[in-house]
Amino acid sequence: MTYVRPTFRHPELTKNKLGYSVDYYEGALSTLCAGCGHDSISAAIVQTCFEMNIEPHRIAKLSGIGCSSKTPAYFLSNSHGFNSVHGRMPSVATGANMANRDLIYLGVSGDGDTASIGMGQFVHVVRRNLNMVYIVMNNGCYGLTKGQDSATADAGSKNKSGNVNLFQSIDLASLAIELGAGFVAQSFSGDKSQLIPLIKTAIKHQGFSFINVISPCVTFNNNVGSTKSYDYVRQHIEATATIDFVPMHSEIVAKYDEGTTAHVQMHDGSSLQLNKLSPDWNPQDRLSAMNALQTAKAKGEILTGLLYMDPNSQDLHQMLETNKQPLNTLTKKELCPGADALKNINASLR
Amino acid sequence: MLTNETKVNDFVVRFANVNGTGSASANFLFTKAIFRMGIFVTPKNIFPSNIQGLPTWYEVRVSEKGYLGRREGVDLVVAVNPQSFVKDVESVRPGGYFLYDSSKKIHPELIRDDVTYLGIPLTDICSKEYTDPRQRQLFKNIVYVGALSALLDIEFNVLEGLLSDQFKGKEKLIPPNVKALQLGVEFVKQNFTYPLNIRVERRDLLGDQIMIDGNSACGLGAVYAGATVAAWYPITPSTSVVEAFSDYSDEFRTDKETGVRNVAIVQAEDELAAIGMVIGANWNGARSFTATSGPGVSLMNEFLGLAYFAEVPTVLIDVQRTGPSTGMPTRTQQSDVMEAAYASHGDTKHILLFPSTPKECFEMTAEAFDLAEQIQTPVILMTDLDLGMNDHLSMPLEWDDTREYKRGKVLSADELDQIQKFGRYLDVDGDGIPYRSIPGTHPSKGSYFTRGTSRDEYAKYTEDSDDYRKNMDRLIKKWNTSKKLVPTPFVYQQQKQSEYGFIFFGTSTYSAEEAMDMLKEEQIKIDALRLKSFPFNQEVENFIEAHEKVFVIEQNRDGQMRSLLMIELDSNPQKLISVLNYDGMPITAEQIVKQVKKNLTLSSTLNKVI
Ligand SMILES: Cc1ncc(C[n+]2csc(CCOP(=O)(O)OP(=O)(O)O)c2C)c(N)n1
Ligand code: SF4
Ligand SMILES: [Mg+2]
Numbered sequence: 001m002t003y004v005r006p007t008f009r010h011p012e013l014t015k016n017k018l019g020y021s022v023d024y025y026e027g028a029l030s031t032l033c034a035g036c037g038h039d040s041i042s043a044a045i046v047q048t049c050f051e052m053n054i055e056p057h058r059i060a061k062l063s064g065i066g067c068s069s070k071t072p073a074y075f076l077s078n079s080h081g082f083n084s085v086h087g088r089m090p091s092v093a094t095g096a097n098m099a100n101r102d103l104i105y106l107g108v109s110g111d112g113d114t115a116s117i118g119m120g121q122f123v124h125v126v127r128r129n130l131n132m133v134y135i136v137m138n139n140g141c142y143g144l145t146k147g148q149d150s151a152t153a154d155a156g157s158k159n160k161s162g163n164v165n166l167f168q169s170i171d172l173a174s175l176a177i178e179l180g181a182g183f184v185a186q187s188f189s190g191d192k193s194q195l196i197p198l199i200k201t202a203i204k205h206q207g208f209s210f211i212n213v214i215s216p217c218v219t220f221n222n223n224v225g226s227t228k229s230y231d232y233v234r235q236h237i238e239a240t241a242t243i244d245f246v247p248m249h250s251e252i253v254a255k256y257d258e259g260t261t262a263h264v265q266m267h268d269g270s271s272l273q274l275n276k277l278s279p280d281w282n283p284q285d286r287l288s289a290m291n292a293l294q295t296a297k298a299k300g301e302i303l304t305g306l307l308y309m310d311p312n313s314q315d316l317h318q319m320l321e322t323n324k325q326p327l328n329t330l331t332k333k334e335l336c337p338g339a340d341a342l343k344n345i346n347a348s349l350r
Numbered sequence: 351m352l353t354n355e356t357k358v359n360d361f362v363v364r365f366a367n368v369n370g371t372g373s374a375s376a377n378f379l380f381t382k383a384i385f386r387m388g389i390f391v392t393p394k395n396i397f398p399s400n401i402q403g404l405p406t407w408y409e410v411r412v413s414e415k416g417y418l419g420r421r422e423g424v425d426l427v428v429a430v431n432p433q434s435f436v437k438d439v440e441s442v443r444p445g446g447y448f449l450y451d452s453s454k455k456i457h458p459e460l461i462r463d464d465v466t467y468l469g470i471p472l473t474d475i476c477s478k479e480y481t482d483p484r485q486r487q488l489f490k491n492i493v494y495v496g497a498l499s500a501l502l503d504i505e506f507n508v509l510e511g512l513l514s515d516q517f518k519g520k521e522k523l524i525p526p527n528v529k530a531l532q533l534g535v536e537f538v539k540q541n542f543t544y545p546l547n548i549r550v551e552r553r554d555l556l557g558d559q560i561m562i563d564g565n566s567a568c569g570l571g572a573v574y575a576g577a578t579v580a581a582w583y584p585i586t587p588s589t590s591v592v593e594a595f596s597d598y599s600d601e602f603r604t605d606k607e608t609g610v611r612n613v614a615i616v617q618a619e620d621e622l623a624a625i626g627m628v629i630g631a632n633w634n635g636a637r638s639f640t641a642t643s644g645p646g647v648s649l650m651n652e653f654l655g656l657a658y659f660a661e662v663p664t665v666l667i668d669v670q671r672t673g674p675s676t677g678m679p680t681r682t683q684q685s686d687v688m689e690a691a692y693a694s695h696g697d698t699k700h701i702l703l704f705p706s707t708p709k710e711c712f713e714m715t716a717e718a719f720d721l722a723e724q725i726q727t728p729v730i731l732m733t734d735l736d737l738g739m740n741d742h743l744s745m746p747l748e749w750d751d752t753r754e755y756k757r758g759k760v761l762s763a764d765e766l767d768q769i770q771k772f773g774r775y776l777d778v779d780g781d782g783i784p785y786r787s788i789p790g791t792h793p794s795k796g797s798y799f800t801r802g803t804s805r806d807e808y809a810k811y812t813e814d815s816d817d818y819r820k821n822m823d824r825l826i827k828k829w830n831t832s833k834k835l836v837p838t839p840f841v842y843q844q845q846k847q848s849e850y851g852f853i854f855f856g857t858s859t860y861s862a863e864e865a866m867d868m869l870k871e872e873q874i875k876i877d878a879l880r881l882k883s884f885p886f887n888q889e890v891e892n893f894i895e896a897h898e899k900v901f902v903i904e905q906n907r908d909g910q911m912r913s914l915l916m917i918e919l920d921s922n923p924q925k926l927i928s929v930l931n932y933d934g935m936p937i938t939a940e941q942i943v944k945q946v947k948k949n950l951t952l953s954s955t956l957n958k959v960i
Contacts (some may be wrong), residue, residue, distance in 0.1 A: 028810075057797060060634070060789045073799050073811065080789035082633060083801035084626065085652050091581075091623040095630025095638060096789070098579045098614040103634075103790050121626070124619040322614050327578035328635035328788065330612055332755055335576040337602040339749045345570070346746040349560035350386075 037189035037215030068110035087118025090125035147220025158225030182313035370402030376491030419861030496534025569594025571715030581627035655694030681934030782828030
């Protein structure tokens with residue numbers, strides 16, 4: 001267990017615009033190992049939803065199987081959640097989203113859950129541009145089955161039992177960009193100041209939002225020689241930009257030097273204010289994003305932050321031209337053609 | 351031996367064509383004409399797993415008495431595919447007819463002296479009449495339909511009527527088609543004595559019956575039941591279920607001006623994803639379904655276990671085909687009974703429905719949604735290729751406008767407000783069926799975490815053995831409740847009339863009923879029960895109990911339904927005799943009679959020995 005949450009709360013704990021304090025967004029006590037990166041990501045999700053004044057019941061949490069996929073039990077206990085089967089969260093999220101386009105769909109998965117057993121569903125949910133947030137808690141191993149290498153383990157990385165991974169790793173962020181995801185970011189469980197604005201933007205983005213979060217497994221993959229350990233990640237992390245999420249109708253406060261500032265306008269009036277650390281990178285250009293990722297990789301760096309964004313992509317509902325009114329609210333009146341229509345159908349079959 | 355006895359409204363015609371040559375619509379024209387003359391008719395497509403080039407057959411049975419099963423013994427073959435001539439000549443019954451394209455001389459070895467040969471130079475006629483190669487090909491089919499109309503006494507104006515219905519809006523296609531029909535008629539008139547001793551005569555036997563395939567009826571049933579999300583992966587013979595759903599959705603669910611749709615249809619990347627989407631949508635309060643065949647059901651197993659254990663309504667249409675594996679993918683069977691009943695790992699059982707007519711396909715699809723939501727579990731509609739892809743006579747489809755969708759125990763925001771503490775898996779009513787809540791319903795009440803992992807009544811994770819067992823026992827209680835909700839079997843006799851009984855289901859029904867008549871003519875009376883669902887209810891148990899011997903008729907090798915009866919009802923295996931056909935063709939009454947009589951004579955000689 002990562003921490004024992006104090007039961008006493010200060011009565012004047014800060015409340016958000018809805019009148020909820022942050023604990024309203026928490027979940028059950030975590031049963032993950034103390035220090036597990038996944039718990040920090042859960043905390044970032046809690047903080048994000050609190051700060052964004054989201055009604056928890058407007059969120060549906062979905063996951064596959066793994067330590068990472070257990071986390072939806074540990075955040076947002078006032079939201080419905082669905083812990084499905086290993087590698088198949090995308091399909092459940094797709095069906096749920098088709099049924100009700102008005103909720104926010106927050107999918108959580110692991111690197112095993114996404115890059116191995118669930119690779120098929122992952123690439124297809126990206127292609128369909130389902131309007132959801134998809135977070136991979138990436139620790140380079142299968143935590144829940146005791147530390148086997150996953151498909152995101154870097155070639156040459158050593159795990160706790162001393163095994164060196166011989167296979168090339170799958171770079172999920174590059175893949176998502178390649179497949180046309182409208183929002184792709186990378187982050188580190190230990191960097192909440194970066195992760196929270198990224199999740200905020202992901203929630204606001206209309207379409208598929210992907211965040212690959214390096215999230216060390218303290219029990220099986222935090223050793224010397226591992227490229228997913230806390231130490232290794234801290235030493236090799238680089239960011240594309242610092243990022244400020246500016247909600248709709250808010251003033252932009254951060255001021256950066258001319259030339260390093262980038263600004264992305266979102267469909268609902270929110271915007272992103274970026275202070276670019278690498279001048280050649282353009283967040284709205286796929287080629288430039290791919291280039292930045294590959295260049296970082298060649299230098300042995302882990303590139304984090306926003307990688308790519310297309311604020312105007314068409315999501316699956318738009319492509320299928322479904323009703324704006326959620327399908328799960330339609331009744332017999334709208335759905336059933338009725339007995340007279342059936343009489344005509346019968347007549348056409350004689 | 352030549353039989354010269356005239357047979358009116360009682361014969362089988364078999365068309366031997368090449369796949370992809372446009373024969374399907376001509377052959378359907380033939381069937382429909384007999385239908386419009388008020389006579390029972392049943393066509394069966396026997397087609398290869400191929401798009402173009404391989405042999406394909408279309409068998410049409412005409413029956414004054416109303417028998418709709420397949421019958422052995424072909425009276426007339428229409429052979430337009432030289433590739434299959436040898437087999438086709440063989441298939442004609444002694445005294446029957448072989449109509450063929452005589453543009454090329456037939457090989458002398460193919461001449462049987464107990465068959466009448468009707469050579470029509472179809473290719474020559476069309477080459478002379480048409481210039482466009484495609485037309486030459488297509489109209490060959492229409493020419494033989496014309497010839498058949500003269501040979502079998504089909505009313506010409508009925509054919510004309512069908513053509514004008516078919517080409518409504520494309521009227522200029524009518525005259526060339528009529529012309530092709532006439533070419534066939536003329537040739538017969540000049541060359542043969544007609545009509546043949548097999549022929550049709552107008553009747554009024556059909557009332558207001560319609561002709562439709564089971565898959566279209568299923569797709570329409572899903573529209574009527576209010577399904578809004580369909581996810582699927584193409585597989586024969588199930589594909590046309592979702593295609594029909596999609597076509598009817600274009601008609602009834604799409605705003606004609608804006609194009610906005612009250613439906614979402616997603617072609618998934620595989621069957622795992624398809625069923626996952628269905629589960630996600632149903633969890634979120636929409637009615638959702640998928641259709642597949644045996645291989646797809648195999649892939650869906652893990653998810654079906656989740657839906658069973660997490661209690662998510664799920665509707666799955668299994669259009670069975672000949673397995674195992676790819677088996678004979680375009681042939682029929684009833685061989686997924688076991689796989690569907692117990693799909694998934696751990697202790698799982700699923701509700702199965704067995705339609706036997708298109709009307710039941712329509713009704714039971716609609717009912718599947720009610721049952722899935724009432725019982726909060728997967729419901730699998732077990733149809734098959736024969737029912738799904740062939741056109742069948744059917745009573746008209748019916749819908750009662752006062753019928754409401756039975757959405758089951760779903761809590762509204764108001765109801766949640768009135769509850770002290772919501773327990774997703776609490777057995778409040780004592781029937782094993784808990785209450786569920788849909789995401790987004792209430793700001794602060796009713797949220798819970800759905801999972802396949804064991805949990806307590808409040809959906810809280812637990813590995814406590816007592817909690818786990820209690821939940822599994824409640825699921826069985828729910829199963830028992832479902833016995834009262836699923837459709838009851840159809841029992842043919844009010845009172846017991848025989849020591850022998852038949853149990854059958856689905857498409858075995860047609861031939862089983864005919865077999866009962868045939869046996870009756872030989873003074874062997876049989877009682878019968880048609881299964882419509884699993885779990886079996888008391889009536890099934892009573893029926894087996896009451897009879898000395900029960901023949902379980904089904905279309906698979908292993909007698910799967912017989913096994914299921916034994917497992918679930920603890921029936922005496924000695925009592926249950928399998929009557930089977932598993933060659934990929936629909937079972938026939940002759941096959942049933944033969945197997946039943948063999949068993950009865952065997953046991954009577956045995957009795958004598960004892
Ligand atoms: C069908 C299936 N196969 C295997 C498993 C066993 N299993 C559970 S979790 C897991 C790996 C999870 O790895 P990852 O997604 O990276 O999550 P982590 O525990 O590392 O957060 C496996 C293989 C399973 N639950 N289901
Ligand atoms: S095993 Fe690893 S991934 Fe799982 S909870 Fe422990 S630290 Fe986290
Ligand atoms: Mg992992």
